[in-house]
Amino acid sequence: MKSIAHAPLAAAVILLIIAPSFACEAREPAPPADTAEPQSAVDSRAVAENTVPTVPDTVLARLRNARPDLEFEPPQPSPVPGYYEVSIGGAPPVYVSADGGHFFAGELYLAEPDGLVNATEKARERQRVEQLASLDPAGMIIFSPQGETRGVMTVFTDVTCGYCRKLHDQVPQMNALGIEVRYLGYPRSGVERDGSYTHEFEQTVKAWCAEDRREALTRLKNGQPVKATVCEGTAVPQHYAVGNAFGIRGTPAVVLGDGRLFPGYRSAQEYAAILGIADISN
Numbered sequence: 001m002k003s004i005a006h007a008p009l010a011a012a013v014i015l016l017i018i019a020p021s022f023a024c025e026a027r028e029p030a031p032p033a034d035t036a037e038p039q040s041a042v043d044s045r046a047v048a049e050n051t052v053p054t055v056p057d058t059v060l061a062r063l064r065n066a067r068p069d070l071e072f073e074p075p076q077p078s079p080v081p082g083y084y085e086v087s088i089g090g091a092p093p094v095y096v097s098a099d100g101g102h103f104f105a106g107e108l109y110l111a112e113p114d115g116l117v118n119a120t121e122k123a124r125e126r127q128r129v130e131q132l133a134s135l136d137p138a139g140m141i142i143f144s145p146q147g148e149t150r151g152v153m154t155v156f157t158d159v160t161c162g163y164c165r166k167l168h169d170q171v172p173q174m175n176a177l178g179i180e181v182r183y184l185g186y187p188r189s190g191v192e193r194d195g196s197y198t199h200e201f202e203q204t205v206k207a208w209c210a211e212d213r214r215e216a217l218t219r220l221k222n223g224q225p226v227k228a229t230v231c232e233g234t235a236v237p238q239h240y241a242v243g244n245a246f247g248i249r250g251t252p253a254v255v256l257g258d259g260r261l262f263p264g265y266r267s268a269q270e271y272a273a274i275l276g277i278a279d280i281s282n
Helices: 007-018 041-050 055-066 119-133 161-168 173-175 199-209 213-221 237-243 267-275
Strands: 083-086 092-095 103-105 110-111 115-118 141-143 149-156 179-187 252-258 259-263
Touching: 055 083, 055 092, 115 119, 119 237, 119 259, 141 173, 141 199, 141 213, 149 161, 149 267, 161 213, 173 179, 173 267, 179 237, 179 267, 199 213, 199 237, 252 267
Parallel strands: 149 179
Antiparallel strands: 083 092, 092 103, 110 115, 141 179, 149 252, 252 259
């Protein structure tokens, strides 16, 4: 299955980082010769005090020194020897050398015996799993199976979206197959524009403001009115921010339990096949 293109995200990461401050790192002036401590003595004392920085510490320190305005996440080992994965504000990772002196951004592929594997997308999948796990399920609208839950799919949705409505029609069949559907709000035009809530946000958030959120979501997707009005304090703005971090640009967008992202509409049977679930409804 094809996933949403992340080239714009990778380009944005490069634009964030590549700046004069990164290309030309300022160097601290050396201390006067008569007061400078021999490097061997410094190294020996550091070892004795157990303060020798690790490679990830060195990478992070150099990146932060070059761009203190950016939020760098802790470096993780990468598939490329001598390089570390570093995410910037939840964006796709860049690959930084062990000394923190240079990096590259883009799609990293591994040549495996059974084909090419997108290692960068695998890293994104791990990020999605972690970020979704940080969300409070109480802020979601969840449709659970009556019996055993055999699979979970998290759906970024907009109640004004035609394909979101088509996907919602499949929810009863998904539940019958043992698939739990967890909805996150993703108003396609954003939360606010020119100081006012967007139409898509106002319509979508009504489901989260309703007393019976599942019924309200279903009614809204069927084009029916609901009693709820726009309220403050819902999780929809947070959902929208997470969706943007995932690179979502349209709805519906589905994330499975292993972090794989599937944009667009698919039927209940297609998702059952992707999840490896046999049709138990027949």
